[in-house]
Amino acid sequence: MKYDLIIKGGKVVFRDEVRRNDIAIKNGIIAAIAETIDNEAEQTIDASEQYVMPGMIDTHVHICEPGRTEWEGFITGTKALAAGGTTCYVDMPLNALPATIDRETLYLKAEAAKGKNYIDYAFYGGLVPGNLERLKELSDEGVVAFKCFMSTCGTDNPNDFSNVDDYTLYTGMKKIAELGHILSIHAENALITDRLGEEMAGQGRITAADYVLSRPVFTEVEAVKRALYLGKQTRCRLHFVHISTAEAVEEIAKARREGQDVSLESCPHYFTITAAQFEEIGPAAKCSPPLRSREEQEKLWQQLIEGKIDMLTSDHSPCPPEMKQSSSNNFFEVWGGITGCQNNVDLMFDEAVLKRNIPITNFVKMISSNPAERFNIPNKGEIAVSMDADIILVDANRSYVVKEEGLFYRHKQSPYIGRTIDCRVTKTLVRGIVVYDLDQGIAGEPLGQVIRSKSQAEAMNV
Numbered sequence: 001m002k003y004d005l006i007i008k009g010g011k012v013v014f015r016d017e018v019r020r021n022d023i024a025i026k027n028g029i030i031a032a033i034a035e036t037i038d039n040e041a042e043q044t045i046d047a048s049e050q051y052v053m054p055g056m057i058d059t060h061v062h063i064c065e066p067g068r069t070e071w072e073g074f075i076t077g078t079k080a081l082a083a084g085g086t087t088c089y090v091d092m093p094l095n096a097l098p099a100t101i102d103r104e105t106l107y108l109k110a111e112a113a114k115g116k117n118y119i120d121y122a123f124y125g126g127l128v129p130g131n132l133e134r135l136k137e138l139s140d141e142g143v144v145a146f147k148c149f150m151s152t153c154g155t156d157n158p159n160d161f162s163n164v165d166d167y168t169l170y171t172g173m174k175k176i177a178e179l180g181h182i183l184s185i186h187a188e189n190a191l192i193t194d195r196l197g198e199e200m201a202g203q204g205r206i207t208a209a210d211y212v213l214s215r216p217v218f219t220e221v222e223a224v225k226r227a228l229y230l231g232k233q234t235r236c237r238l239h240f241v242h243i244s245t246a247e248a249v250e251e252i253a254k255a256r257r258e259g260q261d262v263s264l265e266s267c268p269h270y271f272t273i274t275a276a277q278f279e280e281i282g283p284a285a286k287c288s289p290p291l292r293s294r295e296e297q298e299k300l301w302q303q304l305i306e307g308k309i310d311m312l313t314s315d316h317s318p319c320p321p322e323m324k325q326s327s328s329n330n331f332f333e334v335w336g337g338i339t340g341c342q343n344n345v346d347l348m349f350d351e352a353v354l355k356r357n358i359p360i361t362n363f364v365k366m367i368s369s370n371p372a373e374r375f376n377i378p379n380k381g382e383i384a385v386s387m388d389a390d391i392i393l394v395d396a397n398r399s400y401v402v403k404e405e406g407l408f409y410r411h412k413q414s415p416y417i418g419r420t421i422d423c424r425v426t427k428t429l430v431r432g433i434v435v436y437d438l439d440q441g442i443a444g445e446p447l448g449q450v451i452r453s454k455s456q457a458e459a460m461n462v
């Protein structure tokens with residue numbers, strides 16, 4: 001058989017081992033894997049100096065199109081994702097306008113996304129006060145999970161997302177459990193964090209450090225415990241997004257040991273930037289939950305080493321430059337959200353695999369296999385015959401400095417600018433097509449396809 005492409009001689013990362021193998025691709029699918037494949041092929045890639053692994057599946061990305069394309073659109077956002085080694089992502093139901101909370105708004109999202117994605121994508125649906133009766137239709141349309149905010153969301157247009165009150169959280173969980181779906185939760189106590197913030201800003205305490213103090217560790221832990229408790233009552237499957245504290249990780253691990261169906265993600269920034277560094281970097285590093293102390297960060301690293309962090313996601317939450325500025329240097333006023341998805345894989349491969357000797361197979365589980373499994377994303381998350389050829393090449397001997405001009409974001413305000421990273425994604429393939437190459441940049445046209453959750457029946461009709 002003549003193949004479309006053979007990736008030759010790379011150190012291929014499989015589920016439980018790394019082996020030097022050739023990978024043959026036909027019609028976007030991995031057709032053969034062997035020590036050597038000598039068949040003819042339209043194209044070959046020499047990967048002998050590289051790791052070859054499944055692309056990242058980033059299940060936490062805020063693309064702000066439609067409605068706020070000037071913050072970040074599908075084209076710029078997915079170029080950055082592709083250049084960073086992500087081959088598939090899940091778009092969050094907020095920051096675009098309108099928020100994705102029913103069939104109509106999902107169709108608007110899907111329509112806006114058509115033909116503009118360089119990588120494959122799926123959608124989240126939102127749980128907000130008042131849309132309980134719309135969750136089934138979102139499920140029927142193939143959203144991969146539902147998302148809610150226990151803290152306030154930071155946007156204030158009438159068509160924006162709203163955070164849940166406890167009643168909505170409880171009834172939403174009941175409904176989502178009936179649908180057999182997962183509820184993903186931004187867990188921070190809204191009342192306490194908002195009031196602490198107001199209090200501090202009222203006293204003129206407006207620095208980066210003050211912002212961090214207004215969202216203490218216990219406000220995350222309390223929200224996690226409350227959600228776990230309600231999850232237990234309702235038997236709803238849960239997923240906690242961007243967990244930033246060791247105590248929250250332990251609570252979730254404990255609930256899992258006791259039989260709850262619950263998972264968690266954390267993000268590269270919680271492992272690579274401390275609260276003290278946030279003060280030096282400035283608004284680009286503002287996010288919620290906030291960056292934590294070195295001590296807290298070290299505990300989180302230990303938990304990652306112990307396998308307690310199921311997955312890594314970017315929480316790419318971009319905004320225009322003026323929203324990261326405040327004439328009075330008031331950190332409560334600037335946008336909370338990090339523009340960071342282009343460096344996910346490089347940063348965490350460097351810090352986790354190269355610097356802390358975490359097995360590369362575990363790393364790949366966190367960036368690819370676990371998210372694919374948890375969110376039912378079919379045919380992705382693993383290098384194996386008959387899977388989609390969503391593959392990245394990583395050079396573990398190539399250092400670079402993150403520079404503004406290399407970033408594909410609409411607004412190049414990453415907190416990682418100036419940072420040296422000691423490895424680099426050199427190629428990204430989506431279903432066998434090279435969409436990014438380090439030397440040539442983004443290649444070809446946007447070929448990304450929408451993915452519907454495996455468990456769903458109705459085709460997404462757009």
Ligand SMILES: NC(=O)N[C@H]1NC(=O)NC1=O
Binds near residue numbers: 095153289315337338
């Ligand atoms: N609205 C929004 O994107 N918020 C995100 N930003 C952030 O730092 N945490 C979030 O939940």
Ligand SMILES: [Zn+2]
Binds near residue numbers: 186241288
């Ligand atoms: Zn969030």
Ligand SMILES: [Zn+2]
Binds near residue numbers: 315
């Ligand atoms: Zn987010």
